[in-house]
Every structure is written in structure tokens, then in C-alpha cells.
Amino acid sequence: xxxxxxxxxxxxxxxxxxxxxxxxxxxxxxxxxxxxxxxxxxxxxxxxxxxxxxxxxxxxxxxxxxxxxxxxxxxxxxxxxxxxxxxxxxxxxxxxxxxxxxxxxxxxxxxxxxxxxxxxxxxxxxxxxxxxxxxxxxxxxxxxxxxxxxxxxxxxxxxxxxxxxxxxxxxxxxxxxxxxxxxxxxxxxxxxxxxxxxxxxxxxxxxxxxxxxxxxxxxxxxxxxxxxxxxxxxxxxxxxxxxxxxxxxxxxxxxxxxxxxxxxxxxxx
Amino acid sequence: xxxxxxxxxxxxxxxxxxxxxxxxxxxxxxxxxxxxxxxxxxxxxxxxxxxxxxxxxxxxxxxxxxxxxxxxxxxxxxxxxxxxxxxxxxxxxxxxxxxxxxxxxxxxxxxxxxxxxxxxxxxxxxxxxxxxxxxxxxxxxxxxxxxxxxxxxxxxxxxxxxxxxxxxxxxxxxxxxxxxxxxxxxxxxxxxxxxxxxxxxxxxxxxxxxxxxxxxxxxxxxxxxxxxxxxxxxxxxxxxxxxxxxxxxxxxxxxxxxxxxxxxxxxxxxxxxxxxxxxxxxxxxxx
Amino acid sequence: xxxxxxxxxxxxxxxxxxxxxxxxxxxxxxxxxxxxxxxxxxxxxxxxxxxxxxxxxxxxxxxxxxxxxxxxxxxxxxxxxxxxxxxxxxxxxxxxxxxxxxxxxxxxxxxxxxxxxxxxxxxxxxxxxxxxxxxxxxxxxxxxxxxxxxxxxxxxxxxxxxxxxxxxxxxxxxxxxxxxxxxxxxxxxxxxxxxxxxxxxxxxxxxxxxxxxxxxxxxxxxxxxxxxxxxxxxxxxxxxxxxxxxxxxxxxxxxxxxxxxxxxxxxxxxxxxxxxxxx
Numbered sequence: 001x002x003x004x005x006x007x008x009x010x011x012x013x014x015x016x017x018x019x020x021x022x023x024x025x026x027x028x029x030x031x032x033x034x035x036x037x038x039x040x041x042x043x044x045x046x047x048x049x050x051x052x053x054x055x056x057x058x059x060x061x062x063x064x065x066x067x068x069x070x071x072x073x074x075x076x077x078x079x080x081x082x083x084x085x086x087x088x089x090x091x092x093x094x095x096x097x098x099x100x101x102x103x104x105x106x107x108x109x110x111x112x113x114x115x116x117x118x119x120x121x122x123x124x125x126x127x128x129x130x131x132x133x134x135x136x137x138x139x140x141x142x143x144x145x146x147x148x149x150x151x152x153x154x155x156x157x158x159x160x161x162x163x164x165x166x167x168x169x170x171x172x173x174x175x176x177x178x179x180x181x182x183x184x185x186x187x188x189x190x191x192x193x194x195x196x197x198x199x200x201x202x203x204x205x206x207x208x209x210x211x212x213x214x215x216x217x218x219x220x221x222x223x224x225x226x227x228x229x230x231x232x233x234x235x236x237x238x239x240x241x242x243x244x245x246x247x248x249x250x251x252x253x254x255x256x257x258x259x260x261x262x263x264x265x266x267x268x269x
Numbered sequence: 270x271x272x273x274x275x276x277x278x279x280x281x282x283x284x285x286x287x288x289x290x291x292x293x294x295x296x297x298x299x300x301x302x303x304x305x306x307x308x309x310x311x312x313x314x315x316x317x318x319x320x321x322x323x324x325x326x327x328x329x330x331x332x333x334x335x336x337x338x339x340x341x342x343x344x345x346x347x348x349x350x351x352x353x354x355x356x357x358x359x360x361x362x363x364x365x366x367x368x369x370x371x372x373x374x375x376x377x378x379x380x381x382x383x384x385x386x387x388x389x390x391x392x393x394x395x396x397x398x399x400x401x402x403x404x405x406x407x408x409x410x411x412x413x414x415x416x417x418x419x420x421x422x423x424x425x426x427x428x429x430x431x432x433x434x435x436x437x438x439x440x441x442x443x444x445x446x447x448x449x450x451x452x453x454x455x456x457x458x459x460x461x462x463x464x465x466x467x468x469x470x471x472x473x474x475x476x477x478x479x480x481x482x483x484x485x486x487x488x489x490x491x492x493x494x495x496x497x498x499x500x501x502x503x504x505x506x507x508x509x510x511x512x513x514x515x516x517x518x519x520x521x522x523x524x525x526x527x528x529x530x531x532x533x534x535x536x537x538x539x540x541x542x543x544x545x546x547x548x549x550x551x552x553x554x555x556x
Numbered sequence: 557x558x559x560x561x562x563x564x565x566x567x568x569x570x571x572x573x574x575x576x577x578x579x580x581x582x583x584x585x586x587x588x589x590x591x592x593x594x595x596x597x598x599x600x601x602x603x604x605x606x607x608x609x610x611x612x613x614x615x616x617x618x619x620x621x622x623x624x625x626x627x628x629x630x631x632x633x634x635x636x637x638x639x640x641x642x643x644x645x646x647x648x649x650x651x652x653x654x655x656x657x658x659x660x661x662x663x664x665x666x667x668x669x670x671x672x673x674x675x676x677x678x679x680x681x682x683x684x685x686x687x688x689x690x691x692x693x694x695x696x697x698x699x700x701x702x703x704x705x706x707x708x709x710x711x712x713x714x715x716x717x718x719x720x721x722x723x724x725x726x727x728x729x730x731x732x733x734x735x736x737x738x739x740x741x742x743x744x745x746x747x748x749x750x751x752x753x754x755x756x757x758x759x760x761x762x763x764x765x766x767x768x769x770x771x772x773x774x775x776x777x778x779x780x781x782x783x784x785x786x787x788x789x790x791x792x793x794x795x796x797x798x799x800x801x802x803x804x805x806x807x808x809x810x811x812x813x814x815x816x817x818x819x820x821x822x823x824x825x826x827x828x829x830x831x832x833x834x835x
Contacts, residue, residue, distance in 0.1 A: 042611055045611055045775075046610070049609070049610075059776070061774055061776055061783075061784065062774065062775075063690060063772050063773065063774050063784060064518065064773060065518045065519075065690075065772075066518045066519030067519070068519050068520065068521045069518055069519060069520075069521070071521075072521055076687075078687075078689050143407075143408065143409075145408075145409035145411075150494075150515045150516050150519065151325075151326065151327055151328055151516055151519075151524070152327070152328060152516055152519035152520050152521075152524055153519055168326075170497075171324075171325075171336075171495065171496040171497040172495050172496075172497045172504075173495055174409065174411060174493040174494060174495045174505045175493075175494040175495060175496070175507065175515065176494065177489070177514075177515045177516075177519075178797070178798055179798075180797065180798025180799055180800065181797045181798060181799070183798075183799055184395075184797065184798070184799035185409075185411070187799065188395075188399075188400065189403060189409050189410065191409065192409065204799070274732055277732075277734065278732055278733055278734055281734045282649060284641065285641050285642075285644055285645035285649060286645060286649075288637070288638050288641030288642050288645065289641065289642040289645040289646065289659050290659070291638050291642070291704075292638075292642060292659060292662040292663050292666060292704060292705070292708065293658065293659060293662040295662075295666060295701045295704070296662045296665050296666055298677070298681065299666075299669065299673070299674075299677045299701075302677055302680050302681045302685070303673065303676060303677055303680070306680055355576065355579070355580050356580075358572075358573055358576040358577065358580075359576060359577045359580045359581075361573055362573040362574065362576065362577035363577070365573075366570060366573055366574065366577075367577070375577075375581065377824045378581075378584075379580075379581070379584065380824075381817060381820050381821065381824070382584045382587070382588075384755075384758045384759075384762060384816045384817065384819075384820045385587065385588075385762070385813060385816070385817075386761075386762030386763070386764065386789050386792075386812060386813075386816065387762075387764065387765075388764050388789055388792055388793045388796070389587075389591065389792070389809055389812070389813060390587075392792070392796045392805070392809065393587060393590065395796070397590075422583060422584075422587075425580060425584075429580075453562045453563060453565070453566040454566055454569075454570070455562075455565060455566045455569040455570075456562060456566075479668060479670075480670075482670075483669075483670020483671070483672065483673075484670070485670070485671065485672040485764075485765040486764045486765050486793060490796075490797060510670065510672045510765075513672055513675075513676060514672055514675075514765060517675075517676070517679065517769060518769070528676075529676065529680070532672075532673055532676045535670070535672075535673065536669070536673060539668055539669065539670060539673075540665070540668075542668075543664070543665065543668040547664065
């Protein structure tokens with residue numbers, strides 16, 4: 001027992017000294033903490049990866065948690081930057097917000113689904129449970145497996161505002177808690193319909209045109225495709241110089257180019 | 270010298286008492302903090318509107334979790350319907366039919382499987398069970414049925430190991446007496462062993478229920494999480510645990526309090542189940 | 557109607573039970589087999605020792621392995637003295653009384669609480685009220701409470717099974733109570749206690765719900781206890797659920813399941829050896 005305990009202690013000391021040492025190493029590094037929307041997170045991680053390649057002294061800690069949690073974290077000063085995929089509400093207006101880009105919300109189907117075009121009204125009816133069967137939209141006699149995001153999500157908030165327009169999302173609609181999991185459901189279930197960030201659309205799912213407009217960066221810029229929301233960085237007061245350097249990088253042509261490559265709508269062409 | 274030793278003894282004793290009290294302290298903290306966050310909403314919105322309410326729209330002031338309570342019980346009953354017969358017959362096989370060697374090998378092997386993380390069960394459910402249900406039975410596959418199947422398998426180790434202990438602790442003389450009266454093995458099991466191990470077996474079912482109702486990650490992966498009470502076994506559903514895990518990271522204000530209220534209801538249900546299970550086990554010991 | 561021969565029924569029943577047991581065991585074997593077969597091609601030294609890139613789509617899972625080890629060992633470091641101390645108190649220092657019943661009630665209740673409620677508690681208490689944020693520390697403290705009942709129960713059983721004679725001999729050599737416990741009882745009970753510790757490590761490694769809300773899910777290697785981190789189970793959950801990469805998900809599942817199973821096998825081996833020593 002004593003021997004084993006001793007062994008355990010040695011492991012512990014090693015572990016702790018390791019963490020201690022590496023902590024020393026991080027002391028002369030500049031840490032930027034970011035948390036919030038799971039929609040914005042993957043793109044922030046991408047940007048951070050690129051940024052840290054050129055700036056080895058920086059450590060950027062990116063966390064999910066959701067738009068609301070991110071904004072809360074900024075308010076409590078637990079993180080420097082909060083990510084939000086919805087506009088700030090009145091209670092949060094005292095915070096600074098920086099729009100880093102815009103994002104289209106794409107309505108997606110399984111690639112095998114022959115339907116290519118839907119109207120905003122049809123989508124609203126599907127989520128309101130007025131249209132329940134694919135037959136009503138000209139396909140086979142099979143129940144529509146619609147998927148939505150959970151209550152409190154920024155993407156859902158934007159979807160409710162831009163698509164549902166006051167109509168309620170029905171209780172019989174399935175709920176998933178991230179863009180990725182909605183995409184997985186739609187990618188595996190031929191009868192599913194969901195909505196995800198345009199930047200995450202790939203060959204696993206098929207985006208539909210809405211009232212004739214394909215969700216593309218061009219159509220968003222010209223205003224033809226209307227389901228669009230901003231991606232915000234939220235801060236409490238002024239950022240320190242290091243965090244500002246990162247934000248400046250995102251707003252620069254280089255940063256915006258990365259976002260554009262990911263399918264988001266940046267500020268340059 | 271002796272006094273010093275005595276002092277040390279006394280010191281050790283007090284430290285140990287403090288350690289022993291820590292469990293109670295933790296339990297107390299868990300209760301207090303979940304209640305402190307969960308109860309205010311009960312007072313504000315009304316107990317009936319939360320427990321009996323049908324509408325969950327926390328950002329618009331509706332906090333009804335009745336459908337989730339029903340759904341939690343439905344998956345639990347579903348899991349039991351699948352896990353209980355399989356688990357019990359496996360336990361009977363182990364205690365009555367298998368040789369000593371098989372028993373020594375199988376029992377720990379089955380218990381090991383309790384260690385497989387629930388996310389792995391959930392993942393396999395999504396990859397294998399959900400498409401199976403969708404292709405052969407209809408619906409999206411994210412359903413009461415798929416969830417029950419996965420939970421049924423997850424509670425197997427609990428049911429097997431506790432009902433096995435109950436069966437094995439039936440005195441040998443019972444069996445011998447029954448055989449001596451000319452009963453067959455099955456008659457002995459059915460008429461003698463199962464009745465005398467009844468409370469232990471029941472306890473294993475209830476503990477299995479406790480595990481099923483408390484399971485979270487596997488459930489949100491397979492259940493589909495729709496808010497409506499499922500109309501058939503092929504419909505999606507949302508459990509109490511799923512509600513908490515889905516929305517906790519996004520929630521703020523009253524929405525978050527609503528999730529803690531969900532936690533309070535879950536805690537009460539679990540406490541009742543544990544009480545019944547412990548009561549069942551105690552009765553067996555008293556006998 | 558003629559009565560069916562009970563012997564015949566007996567045979568049928570026996571076959572049914574055999575098949576049923578075979579079926580149950582094969583389900584469990586299939587689960588493990590799927591993980592091994594699907595995950596095996598993706599597990600290699602690079603996968604284990606490299607850092608993930610592109611949210612885990614490429615690269616390895618090293619930070620999550622390190623995060624898992626840190627979480628499990630630190631939790632054990634806290635929970636072992638508390639748990640073993642409680643067990644010693646319950647077995648050696650008191651008779652059954654209302655007080656011990658109360659403590660037992662506490663331990664039993666803790667054991668029955670589902671992990672999501674631990675997550676909820678850890679989130680509100682450690683993360684928010686004590687302002688730890690999503691951090692290794694918040695995760696460790698939450699998991700410590702969660703594994704405490706396992707350690708207490710197994711240690712108590714192990715200490716109880718130490719033969720009385722050993723204690724009597726020690727007392728007759730004029731050893732004090734604590735000396736007896738330290739030098740005689742604990743060494744004899746060590747294998748049983750170790751089993752409990754290892755089972756708890758297995759539980760900490762496989763936990764998701766309680767960890768994700770307390771330790772967060774940052775993909776970076778936690779360098780201090782105030783950093784957020786991601787355990788293998790959480791990493792696997794995110795990979796699989798977000799559909800980031802099925803290959804990496806299967807690979808992570810294999811490493812995860814393999815480490816839990818080997819810890820548990822080791823635990824049973826230690827216990828088995830201890831049992832055969834005393835009986």
C-alpha cells in the first residue's frame with residue numbers, strides 16, 4: 001500500500017511539476033480568451049490557428065457555450081471577447097460589438113432529396129407543422145423529419161426572426177444543439193430538413209434555393225438571399241493591445257480572405 | 270510520550286470524522302445549490318404551471334415540463350421492457366445453469382461493460398439503431414424505440430449484477446429441499462428461487478430505472494429531442510436530462526432557472542426511486 | 557388436454573436461458589468488436605501524440621488524452637484521502653449509530669445522483685459562484701464528489717474483510733489504534749482500496765455530462781488548473797455529434813474504451829488476487 005501510494009505520489013508530483021513548468025513558459029505569452037456562439041466558434045478557431053502561426057507568442061483560447069453564455073462571460077469579465085451569432089438585445093446594448101462578417105442561414109436537405117426549391121412560406125409551414133408530408137411538396141408519401149436548434153440558440157433566434165416571422169416552431173419538430181449535429185441528422189436521414197450556417201454547407205447536405213435565390217455570397221451581398229445574420233465579437237470596454245491585434249487581423253484583408261474561403265460574407269470582394 | 274500518542278489518536282479521530290462528514294456536506298451543497306436556483310421559478314411561475322404545463326418556451330415565459338416528465342418515464346419503461354427480461358434471464362443462467370468456470374469468466378466480463386462510456390452507446394445507437402428503425406419501421410429513427418433499445422442495453426450490467434447477487438444468496442437448502450420433493454430445475458427456479466429473491470430482483474430493476482432516467486448524453490444523441498409527448502414508439506421525444514444538457518450552455522436568466530427547475534424535478538424522481546430500491550433491499554436483508 | 561412432461565419443459569427452459577445469455581453476451585461482444593475493428597486503422601503513434609488540427613478533423617488527440625489523465629489523477633488525489641478516511645471512520649471508529657446511518661445515507665444518495673445533476677451543480681457552484689470558470693479545477697472538484705461514493709464503498713468492504721486476528725495481534729503488541737490501522741489494517745486492505753480507486757478512474761475517464769459543463773471543451777492542452785480542457789470522452793462526443801470526422805471519432809472511441817477496459821480489468825485482477833489471498 002505504502003509503495004503504491006508512493007508511486008501515485010511520484011506520478012502526481014511529475015504531473016504537477018509539469019503543469020507548473022509549462023505554466024512558467026506561458027508567462028511571457030499573451031493569452032486571449034474567447035467564448036460564445038458555437039456557430040462562430042469554428043471560424044474563430046480557424047482564424048486563431050492562422051494567427052498563431054505568424055504570432056507564436058499568442059495563445060488564443062476559444063470556447064463554445066453559446067451566444068448568450070458568451071455575452072454573459074464578457075459581462076462578468078471571465079473572457080475578453082464574446083462571440084455572438086445574433087444582434088445584441090436591449091439589456092446588452094452597453095457592450096461594444098464588432099461585426100466580423102455576415103453569415104447566411106442555409107436550408108438544407110439530404111442529397112437524395114429531389115426537391116431543389118422551396119418558398120419561405122413553405123419552410124414556415126413545415127416548421128409550423130402545417131406541411132407534414134413530403135407528398136405535399138411533390139415528393140413521396142413520407143413524413144417530413146424537420147430539425148431545429150434549441151431554445152436560446154443564436155441561429156434559431158435568427159431563423160425565427162427571418163423565416164418564421166412570428167409563427168411558432170411546432171413542438172413536434174426535432175431539436176439538436178449545434179449546427180454540426182443538425183447537419184449530421186440531415187446527412188443521414190433522407191427525409192430530413194434543417195437549417196445551418198452557410199459556411200458549414202458541404203457535399204454531405206444539399207442547400208435549397210429560397211424563392212429562387214441560391215444561398216451564395218454573391219446573392220447575399222446583392223440582397224437576393226435574405227436569411228442573413230451578423231457574426232459579432234462582443235467586448236466590455238476597450239480591448240487590451242494583444243486582443244486588439246487579433247481583432248485587427250480578422251478585419252484585415254488576410255483575415256477576411258480566410259472567412260470568405262470558409263463560405264462567410266466578408267467586407268472585401 | 271503516552272500523552273503525545275493519545276493526542277495524536279484524538280487528532281486522527283477528529284480528522285476522520287471531518288472526512289466522513291464531507292460526503293454529507295457535498296450532498297447538502299448539491300441540494301442547496303440546485304434548489305436555490307430551481308425553486309425561485311416554482312414560486313414565480315407556480316408549481317402547477319411547471320410540472321403540469323405543456324408548453325416549454327423559456328424565452329417567452331412558458332416553463333411547462335410535463336411532456337418531458339412523461340417522456341422520461343416512457344424511455345425508462347421502454348428500457349426496462351428490454352433490459353429487465355434480458356438481464357434477469359442472464360442472471361438466472363449465471364446463477365443456476367452455468368458452470369462455476371463460465372460464471373467466474375462471464376460475470377466480471379459483463380460488469381466490465383458497465384464501464385463503456387454512455388457517449389459510445391449513444392454513438393453506436395445513432396450509427397446502427399437509428400437507420401435500422403428509420404428504414405424498416407418508419408419515422409426519422411430518432412425515437413422512443415431507439416432510445417429504449419440503447420438504454421435497455423446500458424442498464425443490463427446493473428440488472429444482471431444485482432439480481433445475480435440476489436439469486437445466489439438464496440440458501441442452498443431451498444434448492445435441495447425442492448429437488449428432494451421431485452421438482453424439476455425450472456419448477457425450483459420458478460416456484461422457490463425467484464420468489465425468495467424477489468425483492469433483490471425488484472431492487473435491480475429500480476436501480477436500472479434510476480440509471481435509465483438519469484442517462485443524458487446517449488439520450489440526446491438518439492431521442493430527437495422534440496418537445497411533444499410521443500404519440501407512437503417511432504416519435505422523437507425529450508427527457509428531463511436531455512432538456513438540461515441541450516440548453517444549459519445557451520441559457521441565461523429565467524431560462525437557466527427553468528433548467529434548474531427541471532433538475533429539481535429530476536432530483537425528486539431519483540430520490541424516490543432510490544428510496545424504493547433501498548427499501549426493497551433492506552426488506553430482503555431483514556428477512 | 558394432456559399435460560406436457562415437466563422434464564420436457566425443463567429442457568426447453570434450459571435451452572431458452574442458454575440462448576438468452578448467449579444473446580446478451582454477444583450484444584456486448586459486438587459493441588466492443590465494432591469499436592475495435594472500426595477504430596483500429598486510425599490509431600497510431602501520431603494519432604496519440606499529435607495535436608488536433610482543424611477542430612479535430614486532422615491530427616491527433618494528445619491534448620484530450622493529457623486532459624483526461626490530469627482530470628482523473630487529480631480527482632483521485634482529492635477523493636482517495638476523503639474516501640478512505642470515511643471508510644476507516646465507518647469501520648474502525650464507530651459502532652452502528654444514527655450518526656453512521658446518516659453518513660451512509662449521504663454516501664448512498666451521492667451514489668444515486670445522475671451525472672447531469674453533478675454537472676448542473678458543478679456549473680453553478682464551482683464555475684459560476686466560486687468564479688472558477690470552465691476549468692480543470694472545477695472539473696476535478698465535481699468529479700471528486702462524483703467518485704467519492706465508489707471509493708468509500710469499496711474501501712469499507714476491503715477494510716471490513718481484514719481478519720480480526722490481525723488487529724488483535726497488533727493491539728497485543730501495544731500498538732495504538734491509529735498505528736494498527738496504518739501499519740496493519742490499511743496494508744492488508746490495500747488491494748481492495750486500489751480496486752476502488754481504479755474503478756473510479758474508469759468512471760472519471762468515461763464521464764461526459766458532468767465534465768462538459770465544468771471543465772468546458774477547449775481543445776488546448778490545459779497548462780494550469782485554471783485552464784479549460786477537453787477529455788477524451790468529451791472530444792469523442794463532439795467529433796461524433798458534430799460529424800467532424802467519423803475516422804477520428806472511431807479512433808478516439810477505441811483509445812477511450814481500451815483505456816477504461818484495461819483499467820477495469822486491472823482492478824478486477826487486483827481484487828481477485830486479494831480475495832484468493834484471504835480465502
